[in-house]
Amino acid sequence: xxxxxxxxxxxxxxxxxxxxxxxxxxxxxxxxxxxxxxxxxxxxxxxxxxxxxxxxxxxxxxxxxxxxxxxxxxxxxxxxxxxxxxxxxxxxxxxxxxxxxxxxxxxxxxxxxxxxxxxxxxxxxxxxxxxxxxxxxxxxxxxxxxxxxxx
Numbered sequence: 460x461x462x463x464x465x466x467x468x469x470x471x472x473x474x475x476x477x478x479x480x481x482x483x484x485x486x487x488x489x490x491x492x493x494x495x496x497x498x499x500x501x502x503x504x505x506x507x508x509x510x511x512x513x514x515x516x517x518x519x520x521x522x523x524x525x526x527x528x529x530x531x532x533x534x535x536x537x538x539x540x541x542x543x544x545x546x547x548x549x550x551x552x553x554x555x556x557x558x559x560x561x562x563x564x565x566x567x568x569x570x571x572x573x574x575x576x577x578x579x580x581x582x583x584x585x586x587x588x589x590x591x592x593x594x595x596x597x598x599x600x601x602x603x604x605x606x607x608x609x610x
Contacts, residue, residue, distance in 0.1 A: 461521050462507070464585035464595070469562035470535050476555050477538020480545045496537065502530045 481488075506527055510517060517523050539559065543552055570577045573588070581591035591597060 462524075464581055464591065465521070466531075466582060467562060467566040467580075468582050468584070469559045469566065470531065472555065472559050472562060473535035473538045473542075476542040476559075477534070480538070480541040480547075483547075484545065496534075499530050499534050499537075503527050503534065 485493075506524055509515075510524070539556070542555060545552070566580075566582075569580060569587070573580060579588060579597045581588050581595070581597070585591040585595070588597060
């Protein structure tokens with residue numbers, strides 16, 4: 460759940476677009492490509508699944524799982540690339556790409572606003588920092604930005 464509220468929305472948009480492309484063209488993709496992408500998916504899903512199944516205690520959010528972020532970003536990039544290379548109508552491709560771009564710009568603006576406390580970023584699914592502050596621990600160092608939004 461924590462990854463779902465701290466990752467920028469453009470990751471989810473990219474992954475959904477990638478799943479659509481996979482659903483539409485999975486038979487035309489080589490076995491090697493399936494294995495490569497499957498390995499990336501495994502590197503992303505196995506560590507958190509292990510944490511959940513073993514009921515491990517995690518301190519400070521997902522700090523112990525940050526090593527899965529690079530393969531998550533790689534999957535998002537592969538998904539966008541596959542989306543742009545798909546046979547879908549151009550307007551559909553441009554619409555999703557524009558949505559990803561708007562989300563990325565929104566994230567950059569939010570990171571600038573939070574600077575130097577970018578670690579307390581929460582996406583819009585969580586309601587941003589203002590919506591997440593009453594429900595989640597936003598910053599254990601008690602930064603002034605988090606205190607101002609906490610009320």
